[in-house]
Amino acid sequence: MKEAFSIISLFVLLACQHKQDKIPPIVYTQPDATILVVNVDGSNTAAFTFRYNSGDKYIFDFGDGNTLTDSLVGITGYGEYQRINHQYAKNGDYTVKLTIKNPKYTHQSQTVVEARRIAIADFSYEILANGQVKLKNLSENKAETYQWLISPYPLTNGNFYIYKSSKKEPVLNFDIDGTYKITLHAINGNTSIIEKIIAIRNAGKQMSFSGYYNGKKIVVALDSSDFSFNCIYSSDKITQVMNSRRIQTSETSQPLFWREYHFQPYIGKEEKYKIIRDFIKTKDTDVIELKEENLDPELYNNAGSVYPKALWITYKVNTAQLDGELKVRLLILEYSNPY
Secondary structure, three states: OHHHHHHHHHHHHHHHHHHHHOOOOOOOOOOOOOEEEEEEOOOOEEEEEEEOOOOOEEEEEOOOOOEEEOOOOOOEEEOOEEEEEEEOOOOEEEEEEEEEEOOOOEEEEEEEEEEOOOOEOOEEEEEOHHHEEEEEEOOEOOOOEEEEEEEEEOOOOOOOOOEEEOOOOOEEEOOOOEEEEEEEEEEOOOEEEEEEEEEEOOOOOOOEEEEEEOOEEEEEEEOOOOEEEEEEEOOOEEEEEEEEOOOOOOOOOOOOEEEEEEOOOOOOHHHHHHHHHHHHHHOOOOEEEEEEEEOOOOOOOOOOOEOOEEEEEEEEEEOOOEEEEEEEEEOOEOOOOOO
16 A cells, blocks of 8 residues: 555656646847837927837936836836837937846837927017117027016016017017016917016106205115115005115115005006095195106006006105105006916
8 A cells, every 4th residue: 555655656746847847937038129209299298109018127218317217107008019208398409218128138229309399488688779678589499479578676566567568579668767577488388487687777767866865965766776666566555665775774674765555455456546646636745746647558558457647756755864855656556467
């Protein structure tokens, strides 16, 4: 009996050994890392098509400092052909490398991608006579849309635009000395924005103060250089502020001149204008002179943000620091969406 059992056990052992001997070895094939198709769209997003086997590992080097390694995130496609997308933030030519490897083989290929589709906003300007400014559009690549926005500066408590245009290179005619912020939006699958500050000193009109400052006689322009005048806008009031950058120290927190006009919140621009005008005419005893001005509709063309009339106000100022006449122009502005 023992002899028969031993024979059976030996037979089973030999059979199992024979079965194990038939397990085939793993066969690795040479991968193909050729980048088959590259398409770049208007937003500088490149779509790469390549062959991919699930057992292989790959490394994408996109040439802009970004890599992707062994990740199925973003990969689309069926079968052996796969596609992955990558967006380039800047225009340029990029050398893209794809490496595919397995335990036995490694293959690498590279291609140059021309990603030059996105618009990059840029401009220069030339100040001509009488406050005229010629804008030169230097944006990289032709944009589908341009949007120019002009704002009196500094108006830092909101978006206030007196002018907007979709022209490629508009010519502006500023009517008063001061500092302005010019913004250019270049839109072409992406939106690129650039802002520049421009100082106008030859427009022919200017706000001014004449009199005495701390006992010293001065005549100065309020053009945001040494002395400045600006307004702070909110839903129920307009605050006028005059400051001096040259004479006042950084520790001085009080403005040289401060005046507020109040009204009911969320009323229209025309009603605000009339309330302030009528109050100045009848109740503001510090006002020496009040004039109304029709604004140039070509410059002040953003009807949603600016009322088409302005008030020229001459105040008699007598404070601890000032004694004289302050001549300013008051615009009625509201928050504006550039689009």
